[in-house]
Amino acid sequence: MKRFMIVSKQRSGTNHFVSLLKSHPQIACFGEVFRDGYNVPELIGEAFAHYAPTEARKTDPDRFLDDLEEFVKTDAYVKFAAHLKDGSFLDPAAYQHYASYVNSDIDVLGFKVFPKQFLPVTQVAHRAGLQIIRLVRTNLLAIYSSSQIAKLTGQGTALVHQEVQRSKLDFDAKHFERFITALNAKDDDVNKALQIIPEDRIFEMEYSDLGSERVLENLLNFLGVEPRQMTSLTQKRNPSRIVDRFNNPGTVMAYLEQHQLTTWAEE
Template sequence: MKRFVILGLPRSGTTYLMSLLNAHPDVICAGEHFNPYAVIDDKEDDSHAAVLGRDKDPVGHMHRFFENAAARGAFSGGFKFMIGHNLKVLQELAADPELSIIYVWRENRLAQVSSLIKAFQSKKWAQTKADAHIQRKIVATPRQISHRWHEYATFDHLIALWLAGLPNPKVTYEYCDLFKPGFEELICGFLEVKHHRRMKSALVKQGSNAIEDRFEDPRPIRYYFNQIGLGSWLETEI
């Protein structure tokens, strides 16, 4: 079985990719197995026993996940791993050159951070049905956004440098790449499984594609990003 990990920051497209891969009959892609608050697989287990058992032996937990995925008949199996989840697992990725890494990042930091703020405020991290929440406007200040986007840009820069030095099979996709024609064929080729026509994510987008339209009062945000030369982030992302 080909083993893989989806690596990325929040609101970069990792959940969309996970749902897309899970639509393939030969792939098992779990959620955030090393989320600090819960073991997230098909279901979320936030019990003390589950979290403690994982954290006592994180590398063993990862290997057991892959063993179970192989036992379930997967040709390719993996899970999401976000920055900040578990350092020992990150170190194990670098020590295991046969483990494949899919790294996802997002160029439009304003879109990324606005999505993060909305998710924090609503506690809706993903959804499969459209509702009033999708059109709900975000209340945020330029300074609040600036703090987050610089932080995420720095993380992505350091991750890219770290990945460049690894011998692991790896591929990097920017958020918009996930929605381009032919992407499903590309990711299937990387995971060494045949493309399947059923590959489609059930998730719906949780905000306007025109990023400026996401905010209750876009005027100070528009001024700030135009002043620092990033006015294009206010426009349509995909």
């Protein structure tokens, strides 16, 4: 089974992206399986209880991914794919969607990592059989505002049947600059680690490409699966006009103008 790793910053559309890829019958895609706090027994199953400590996954990531590959061939994967964080399940039609192809058509296994999770398992990225999808969101104001609103509301992802919890921020230039400095430092480390990986094993795409049929078709070709329409079960939480995410948009706009970053005003 082919494998891929989505490498990206936080709040860069990865939840939407994973949901898109999961809707393809040849792809099994997981979230941050190497994240501290990822509840493996609850999210995947009790058979993975021995992987509950993060170190158990990071110490031997290849073995963990081998076991994950075996898992997607079982009926238990249907429950995982259709399960929601609140303990409920998707509607019956969606459940049957996953049940219709499990055990037969899945050819590709993937997961996502953010910089903090990527560096401890860099050796996995160096495996010849693993492909890298590098998802980049260049609008750091969008990342910052999305991250802070998620903290305020306690809602990191909104599924299509859920009510979106909305909030606005007070823009603080110093807080924003500390945030992006830390974000860029981690991302620089990831870029250095990726430099030694052959270019033909890396598919680079931007946040805006998540809505491009052409780019997504090229991505599916890169993964070696059939082209088809994919559907995400997530919905957008925040306005595309980024300055409208703040209580003081005039202050935000003045800051962007001062630093020649007016393209970040909307996305």
